[in-house]
Amino acid sequence: MIANLMPTENAAIPLRVREFFLARQPILDRNQSLVAYELLFRNAASGPAQVTSDLSATASVIAHTSQLGMEKVVGDSLGYINVDAAVLMSDIFQFLPREKVVLEIVETLKVTPEILERIAELVKAGFRFALDDVITDGEDVRQLLPLVEIVKFDLRDMPLSALLKLTAQFKAADKKLLAEKVETPDQFKTCLDLGFDYFQGYYFAKPVILSGKKLSPSQLAIMHLMNQIRSDADNAAIESSVKKDVTLCFNLLRLVNTPAIGARRRIDSVSQALMLLGRSQLQRWLQIMLYAEPCKKGHNMTPLLTLAATRGKLLELIAQQVDPRNRALADAAFTVGIMSLMDTLFSMPMAQILEQVSVGEDVSDALLYRTGPYGEMLRLAEHMERVDEAGSMLDDLILRFELSDQDLYNLQVSAFEWGDSVARTTC
Template sequence: MIDISSNDITPKPLRVREFYLGRQPILDRNQALFGYELLFRNAPVGPANISSDLSATASVIAHASQLGMERVIGDALGFVNVDADVIMSDIFVFLPREKVVLEIVESMLVTPEVRARISELVGHGFAFALENVVSDTSQVQQLLPLVQYVKMDMSTVDPQVLAALAPRFKQEQKKLVAEKVETREEFKLALDLDFDYFQGYYFAKPAIMTGKKLSPSQLAVMELMTLVTSDAGNMDIERAIKRDVSLALNLLRLVNTPAVGARQRIDSLSQAVTVLGRRQLQRWLQIMLYAEPSKRGHSMTPLLMLATTRGRLLELLAHKLRPNNAHLADIAFTVGIMSLMDTLFGVPMSEILTQIEVTDEVAAALLSREGFYGDLLRLAECIERIEDMEGEIVPTLRDLAMSPDDLVELEMAAYEWSDNVVRYAL
């Protein structure tokens, strides 16, 4: 038996800078965040060298775990791909067993030794998932008793096959995860088939609705944002906040989060306006736009998480690339947050920009991903969709003169910041 508590044998450490890190949200049936699939990719010298070698992934997992897995996934579960080499290694000494689900890749050959090792790890408290199951094969049969989750790809498996397989696995008490859910229709199909969890960016796609009206609270926040970005006095801003009691309470809670970094507790609206300043106040109002629907019973947590992560990552990237211009970082944060407002409001981005005054540079970034801010936003989107857009990361980094090592550390900082914000915002 291999002792997973021993440190005698460890994978060769590889530096985080040699890799890209992507994470894709996995939601439950109520649209609340359940976990993330963590996707590690080699950072190539050139596009031809792009690799997703799982042995390299194992070393990155070790390094990421040492840095703190909670920085990447917060309170959620982390789903990580593993193959036979990883399963037979001693990587598991690094992994918090209560925080990870090990995804067995579909290409893995099941030998008696591998199956015995999986059984041993299950005995140690590790959870496993079968990835990309398309039929009830003998290999699936061998592994099914050892796994808790079965993942099926909504983009490749025929709906009739899904309808036949789903009840079969549910009968075995397995949790079903629908992968590559990109449309509301695919989500509804998986929901009807009694899937438990849903992975994909369907929640971030705008569902344009003619004549859709903003909620009273969202209107109040938008009006307040207009005051903040204009030359209105602090007293006028304070009065506007006081008109909406829930807005006032939520703002006070948000400005006291660790993410703000205030040196003292902020107990009054006038203090909030004075201490924060216009720039920070505008930032928290933008975040509140995403948090507000959750308070009405509509779970918008994943959209809030995605928007705050984008905003913070763009801000950190801008600060790294243009360290002597703090104003650029502020604008980059706004671009990241605003990039999902078409989804939030259910109206085209072009229409939103007729209501919220922005510079031509910001409009170009939001409408067509052009210019400096557009490059930053495109990089963030490539990372989110690392499986489909991996090849675009290298040229985008080259255009920005940004190194992969800086990118991964900024990503982890953005994930951690966003997790803190969302925890307090809801």
């Protein structure tokens, strides 16, 4: 049993959830499948928001996510959470499902006999630990190493020579290696060659433009259907297009027979499925299906699909908050969010993609230039994904949409849950 070791000076700290909001950053395995998220807590109590890992922030968000259910924040994945000495010596671990979290020991932690004893106690209780931002094999690292499973390296802080030495050393000690701040495919390849097990960063969301790249037959069929819907083609023409693609037919019927759609009886025909979904939902589903190509190659929970679905939902929810009665605003915002990663998906410039799929000028401007209200919503979502780098730009956008930190937190958790659910049912 985990003892209550909350220091008396921290015992009176209130769990003021409304002063914090949450960001999550994806962690991928060697197959580039999503396996975890690092959870970052941002202090929004007063003045410019700051990323923080102090006891108040950590305890607040943990308490709140435990009430929501951790699965709403991380889905089927693990959650990595930073812990310092104050958090380690506190009693917040009663809120944490030990099978769902990895505790990251921050690099500023000063190792003491009491800290080592506490970590050993938590390990015995079933908690897993990672060492964060390791840059040396100093005495503190050597003392902690037997108690941790994972060692994290920040690529920005590590010369290649030091990385080569330390990765070999920690691999020999049978530790899993995690590279963070992986921002380019070349960095990913280097870390893959060095034997890293996990990768954190947005390299997978960066477009790598390939000349002469062509869409797959399935993606071409989906783009054709999207244009038919935009041009208000009749139902028979849309049904005919769906039936020409066996994979689309199968996935459409699978979708409409899920509990979320709410069909009262089993739907077995494409025409019934199209009537049940309606044009707006069909368009949304097609946009999501564009990202499903890697799923056909056996990849589970592809990060690009999850990120695109989560962005789309977050923009839709922001639009609904701004103007609750304007359904068209919310639909367009969703389209901007989910299309914002199609240059990465297709390895094509966004302008070239927009030549193939018809969108309004305001949507086009948002995707190409991040301008207009949709562009500002998209920039807000992108800054939230990189909350540790966003600075005052994020605060300005939150004020622009008149969102309280509690509003934003609630919208984020809803978007996280929806995006993860879509990825699970699509792949």
